[in-house]
Each structure stands twice: as structure tokens, then as C-alpha cells.
Amino acid sequence: MAGGWTGICFGQEGSNIPTRTQVVQKFRQLGITRVRLYHTYQSTLQAFSNSGIQLTVGITNADIVKALSNVGSATSWVDPRQAGSCYVLFNIVAVTVGNEVFTSTANNLKNALLPSMKNLREALNQARNSGIKVTTAHAFDVVTNTFPPSSGQF
Template sequence: MAVRNNILPVNLVFKFILLASLITENIDLAGAWLGVNFGEDGDNLPSRTDVVKKLTDIGMKQVRIYHTYAETMSAFANSGIDLIIGISNDDFMTVLADVNSSLNWLNTNVVPYPNTNVVTITVGNEVFASDSELLIAALLPSMENLYSALQQLALDDITVTTAHAFDVMGVSYPPSAGAFKSEYLSTMTGIAEFLSRTGSFVFVNFYPYFTYEADKTNVQLSYALLGSGYLVDSGNGKVYINLLAQAVDAVYTALTAVGYGDLVVRVSEIGWPSGGGDDATVANAQTHNQNLVALVEEGTPLKPDNKVDAFLFAMFNENLKAAGVEQNWGLYYPNLTEVYHIDF
């Protein structure tokens, strides 16, 4: 995955109150929509067949991958798993340069796998965080080209989106003041229009760990771990008891400001590292991710009827990533033993 530049720019001067009972009270987990990211930046990962077996064993129904390697695409055939596939930042400008090249990409990477249930294609990952003007300028046209190609191939049940780093937000606190960065506003508005017109959704990567590490003075650990806390939004009086809901509502507010507040926001990456840095412990990772399992069934104060669908990052520790926390996001070691246990 891309480097995460998604630290929540907040000035959180408020009193936290322990409200753990509010998190767990009256939660019905039936139908909870939680997926997982399966990254492949490791040279010791299990066979893709074994990966898919493990995913089905734990009841995972939604999986996001970042590439379309033939072995991986084949392994997901007839698995009952909805698959979100990605086109990398390095590739999408070329392979989606026009509709014809997009058709070629689909005919190579999707069409040959009719029994693999591809439901969404993400164009790039954290493109704005790349600071590449060429890449940013090419993002929306590439999405349009891919969408047109899908229509031509009668694959119109596959949606197109892109995954944003949280730093597309210029203002995120309080959530009622959420706004995109001014330099991205025009492009983000165009992307929102595309997503609305094509029946897609907004994907945002959000890492409470990095928010907490950047501002321990004002962000309480229990709030970042999605367990307990209390924040009253000074703009609208809404009460927040975890950092995820606060972040998601900031994005909803930003979308409303550009005229697309009805779009659904989904969290494309969220997790907590189990090693490699301050506060990156097995206990914290387990607590955060178990709390997340409950929260995906809940709405937010601003959108109480919208479940916070999310993809947990990540399935495995990946040893080809940079040393430190980047290698320690997995639920599993490459030998398929648990780093810690989560009840899904």
C-alpha cells in the first residue's frame, strides 16, 4: 500500500468520559459488513489457495486486493467472496489512458476470471498523497475510461472508485466543519460527481494509530482504539464516542459542501499495528480491531442509518515493506497462525 499521509489534523481540547458500555450496548452483529485487505508485499506468504481457504474459514465475505496477479484471481474463483481489485498508481495512467487501453486491461485481468466475483475496481491508492500533478490530473479521466470500458463489456455491475488518504481533508475537526483541501477541491468535486452518477461510493483510508501518535496530548488512547470517549461537536451538538465516527462524519460534511452528501463513505483501510513502533502492541491491535468489528454495524452521529462499512488492514504481516510498523499490520503471520485473535 502507499505511504499513509492521513493524520487527522485536529485540535482536540475536550474532556473524555469513559463510555465503553455505550459501545457494546444493543449491538446486533448480524450482517456486519467488515472486509479485509490482502496485500502481497511479502516473499513468504502462503499459497493463494490457502489464503482463500483461511478467508472463508473465518467467514470473510469482502476482500480487497491491490493487484490482479493470475494466481490470486484464480484462487478466488467460486469462493463466495466479493472482491475489490486495484490498479496501482504506477500503472493506471498507462493502462487506463483511453477506453481502448482500458478494454485491453479488462480483457487481460478481469474477463478471463468469470467465476471470480469482482464487484469494484479501485483506480490508484492515495493518489493525492503522491504529490504528482500528472497522476492527480489523470485520476478522474482514468476512472471515466475504465467505467466506459466496463459498460462496453456489459460488466456494468462492477463499480469504479479510488481510495483516498485521509489527508485529502483540509479541515476535519470539528466534524461539522469538514472540508477538502482547497487545492484538491475541484478534482474531488469531479470525482464525487462521477461516483454519484455511476452508483459508486467514496473510499477513504483512515488510521487512528497515526492520529494518536501525532497528537497524544489531545487524543486519548481509548478513543483512538475505538473503545470509549466523549466529544461534543461544537458546530452541531453531535456526540462522538470514537475517532472513526468522527473522521467519517468529517468526510460526509466535506461531501455535502460540494453537493454530494448522499454518497456513501466506506473505509478502505483501517487497522492498528502490533509491533514496530510506540503503542504498536498486540494488545492495542487486538483491542482496536475487535472494537471495529462492533462498530461496522453502527451508523455515525451525522449518518445514523449508514453503517460504517470498512476493510481491515491487513490479512498478513508483509516482510517486503519498510521496517517498523509497516511490517506489522497483519491479523496473521505468513504461516497462517494468528498474531492475535479476533471474533468476527
């Protein structure tokens, strides 16, 4: 595959897991150049700093409504002086807004998704970071007719 790359998702829930620094070292040994984080914990971002690994960070479902309810709140999230949003200091290339929102039973969350993404996009543009992608992640069950893949429908 031309221009392909390998990435991995990194979560921190579990027992007996290695330290963040050990994880970053292992990723580098394995040649992993892109990682998705489900959060913006400062200690995790710090472990990835200067690693050469591109990050996609997540805004949790719980934070969508309050962190991105308008452009002003999204700007506060984007502000590099905020503890959870130091994207400027790290190799952040994308932000996922929520995780599997459409499988949630909370209608306010579903209704907030697109406006929240637009607010974040505007805040990033205002901060002159238009190169950072804004996206969301969905469970595969939002697709029907999965085979062959070309017949899939949302």
C-alpha cells in the same frame, strides 16, 4: 448495523506469509465475504475463484496512465482474454483506480485519475458490466477537521 459486512485488504508484500490458498481458506473460516486486492495477479484471482468472496481489485498507480489512458486501452484492460483482467471469471464487484493518488507528488498521476476512471467506466459499460463499481482509494490525510466526523472536509 443493518446490512453491514466485514471486509479486509489483502496485500502480498511481506515475509513468511501463507499461500494464497491458505489465505482464502482462513478468510472463509472467519466469515470474511469481501476482500480488496491491490492488483489483478492471475494467481491471486485464481485462488479466490469459486470462494464466494466478493473482490475489489486495484489498478496500481504505475498502471493508471498506460492502462486507462483512453477508452481503447481501458477496454483492453477489461477484456477477459487479457491475463490481468479476468473479472468475468471471478466475483469482482469493484475496481479501485490507483491508491492514495492525491498524496502522490506526480502531477501527471493526479491529472490522469478522473479521466482514467471515466475511461474504465465506459469500457465496463461497453462490456455490459455496468454493475461493477469504479472507485479510488485515498489516504485519510485528504480530510481536514476530522472530529467530529460530521465536520470533516476534503
